[in-house]
Every structure is written in C-alpha cells, then in structure tokens.
C-alpha cells in the first residue's frame with residue numbers, strides 16, 4: 001500500500017481487544033440519573049391498564065403510580081414526567097388547570113410518598129380538550145395568546161401542588177415567558193422550566209396519542225409544531241425559549257433529529273434534553289417481539305447515540321429497563 005504510512009504503527013484495534021480496554025476507551029456512558037421516566041396518570045384505584053402500542057407501559061391510577069415512582073426512585077432514575085388523563089374533556093381543557101385535577105393530585109401523591117423524586121409535569125392542553133388540540137380554538141384557529149393564559153395557570157397549579165420542573169409542550173409562542181411570569185408573580189422564582197423548545201410535528205407521537213387519548217379531532221398540529229425538515233428554525237425555537245426564560249431546553253423526537261441535538265449542544269450552554277418518544281419506543285418493542293432485533297443491545301445503542309449526539313437528559317419509556325440493565 002503505497003502512500004499510506006500509518007500502518008502498521010497505527011492499530012486502532014489495540015483498544016478493542018478486551019473488556020477492560022474497551023471500558024477505558026469508552027467515550028459515552030449512560031447513567032440512570034440522566035433519565036426521566038414518563039407516566040400516564042388517571043383517576044380510580046388499582047388501575048394498571050396496558051397501553052397496547054407501548055408494551056410495558058400502562059395508564060395508572062394514583063396508588064399504582066406511586067408504586068411505580070417508588071420503583072423508579074429505587075432504580076436511581078433522575079425524575080418522572082407526568083401526563084394526565086382527565087375525568088372529562090371540554091373545549092377549554094378545564095381539568096388541566098384545576099387545582100384538584102389529576103396531575104395536581106399525582107404531584108401531591110408522589111411528593112407525599114417519595115419526597116426526593118424529581119417531578120416534572122407536561123404543560124399542555126391536548127390531553128384535556130375535547131378537540132384534542134394543544135390550545136384554545138377561536139374561529140376554527142388555535143389562538144396563541146388566549147392559550148398562554150391557560151398554560152400559565154396549568155403550570156402554576158402544578159408547581160403549587162409541588163412540581164419541580166414544569167415542561168410546556170404546546171408549542172405556543174411565548175409559553176415559557178407566560179409561565180415564568182405567572183410563577184414569579186406567586187413567589188416561585190426558584191422553580192426552573194424545561195421548554196419543549198424544538199418540538200417537531202412528528203408521526204412518532206402516534207402511540208402516545210393512544211395512551212393519552214389526545215389525537216386532534218380535526219386537522220393536525222402543523223400550525224404549531226415544527227416542520228421536520230427545519231433545523232435552522234429549531235435553533236430559533238431554542239433561542240427564543242432561552243430568551244423567554246427556559247432553564248432546560250429540549251429537542252423532540254430524538255432518533256430522527258440527532259443532528260438537531262448535536263447542533264443545539266454546540267450552540268447553547270443550557271442543559272439539553274432529548275425526548276425519545278413513544279413511536280421510537282414502539283418500533284423497538286415491536287421488532288423485538290417479532291424476534292427481528294435484540295432489544296437490549298438495540299436500545300442501548302439508540303440511547304447511547306442520543307447521548308453521544310449531545311443530550312444531557314433523556315426522557316424515555318425505556319428508563320426503567322436501562323436502569324435495570326445498568327445494575328447488572
């Protein structure tokens with residue numbers, strides 16, 4: 001081989017020969033502390049209803065949720081993220097900002113039973129509205145500024161119940177700002193906000209919408225969630241969330257957006273979360289159930305990829321599985 005002088009001096013395989021060497025040379029490691037585990041909470045008692053397209057995930061009542069949160073705490077998982085299934089849906093999603101609503105009760109329950117567990121809450125309207133959109137509908141359109149007021153009330157009631165990290169996901173302009181103002185006005189200056197800053201209009205949310213019963217009843221979310229084709233726009237979304245006061249920013253989904261995660265990591269100094277969403281989870285589970293892929297190495301590889309791309313925090317339905325594997 002003329003012109004290539006590195007070999008035989010350079011032998012990259014030297015660092016791959018044994019487990020100890022591979023361990024020393026490893027650049028990216030997963031740890032349970034950086035994971036957030038999402039849960040779907042509903043009214044009732046003793047409910048643990050399997051979510052068909054998300055094997056291993058359940059809709060749970062408060063008592064069961066508390067046990068699951070305890071399990072997550074024992075596994076060393078960094079936090080939980082709560083989604084609520086209200087008793088009733090209506091045009092303005094009123095249970096979403098009811099101080100006695102399902103998520104507010106869930107926050108109080110976890111804080112009572114597992115005070116050290118970090119509780120993040122999804123702040124959005126689509127689970128609570130009968131039309132399934134993430135905002136107030138006026139004249140057939142999603143009204144940005146009317147929605148801000150309700151999102152701010154939602155976040156405030158979550159924090160008053162004890163939530164540590166409200167996470168607005170409605171993709172309304174100004175939502176982080178509106179929540180920051182509302183929290184400050186009530187003396188919650190110290191409560192951080194995690195903005196779903198770059199949230200794309202993704203087909204990968206399908207299984208979640210089954211779990212949360214939150215599919216839009218007409219139209220789609222493209223007038224508020226981002227076009228999957230746009231990474232420069234994603235940087236503007238993150239910039240604006242930061243300017244509005246976000247303490248942590250997010251890219252969502254993760255797997256098809258690793259370039260966006262990497263770019264966000266390089267440009268911004270805020271902690272960066274990536275949401276490994278329901279459809280990403282379902283694809284792995286389904287293929288594994290068919291025996292077409294091996295779940296554990298594939299999952300580990302995907303999550304390691306998300307972290308290698310630059311995520312500090314990974315929100316994932318795999319959180320407990322990974323934490324268990326890491327214990328072995």
Ligand code: PBG
Pocket residue numbers: 122124126134169170204205206207208209276277278279
């Ligand atoms: C609420 C919300 C959604 C997800 C997180 N928050 C659904 C959506 O925007 O349609 C999706 C999460 C997942 O797919 O795991 N707006």
